[in-house]
Amino acid sequence: MDTLVICIDRDNDLGEKAKVSSPIIGREENIKAAVALSIADPEDSDSNTIFGGVKVLDELRAKGLDAELITFAGDKKVGLTSDQKISQQLDDVLAKYHASNAIFISDGAEDETLLPIVQSRIKINSVKRIVIMQSSNLESTYYILKHAFNDPKISQTFFVPVGLAALIYSIFLLASYPEGAIIGILAAVGLYMLYRGFGDTVTVIWNKIKDDFHMGRLVIVTHTAALMVIVVAFVQGIVSVWQYYTQAGIWYHGLVPLTTVFIHSSVWWLVLAAIIVNFGRMMNMYLHGKFSLRQISSSFYAFSFGILFWGATTYILAFDPTIEGFQPSIVSGLQYFIYSIVIAIVIALAGIRISASPIRK
Known part of the structure; x- marks a missing residue:
């Protein structure tokens, strides 16, 4: 066989409306199917596509070519399900008819999305679009929007x-x-x-929370407590900033001092939240017999960061006379900053020493 004339009904209107099973092979069978679909739904363009395929088939046979008309239908669930059905039907037909090329008959952009699937199996010499009493650009736009919204x-x-x-x-x-x-x-x-x-990350976290809840793990409680502490930290920071903002406005105090006030007011609450999370993780590992002193090092690091941020924000606020309530002298602020660096390094070294110790279960 030289040529296949291929028509595509991606959403299976032939099966849903005309109750015709696919693939539909042969000129007479396709005409019967098109007539049945036209009676069931006169506005459906798939019947016009099949009649267009019949016309192309007659033209090819008039030239002496060995051609056949075949219509493939997918599924009302347009997408993966319908495309897989059409692919399987196409493979079965090509195994029976060893055609060298094909002509693709289309009624618009929706059916033409199947072109790569057909081209991967047989050479396509031509694509003929059947447009009935409407603008081809308008029809293509309609199907593109319809496909997108579906x-x-x-x-x-x-x-x-x-x-x-x-x-x-x-x-x-x-x-x-x-x-x-x-x-x-x-x-x-x-x-x-x-x-x-962050959809994928949120889904992973939510599934982890559900697993912890159903397994009755302590981490679900400690994580909830940590979340509440974080909320308190942000409320504490916002309230502190709001007091200064309502007094003179952001331009009087400046964005950097107000941000520093927020960090200074909330940093220890955030450190506490990190320690609570680490405590829940340690208890969970202890209950499963996997606890080691290495797990404590995270709390040391969190405490070190807290001291560093507290010392740095104290020193920054010492420079701003408009911020009241955080007012050490510049010398005292510098001393706090230096002391915080030293203490943070000592605590971090202790955490490193613990994390480097042999694992003991």
């Missing part, structure tokens, strides 16, 4: 932020506070974009 990844990325923004705006309008809608929308969309950006 893709869960694209639809979730597009519709969720828009829907979330509309919902938040309506809530603020209902509360007679439209000014707050912009803040709420930006915050919600920002959180959504962060989630999309």
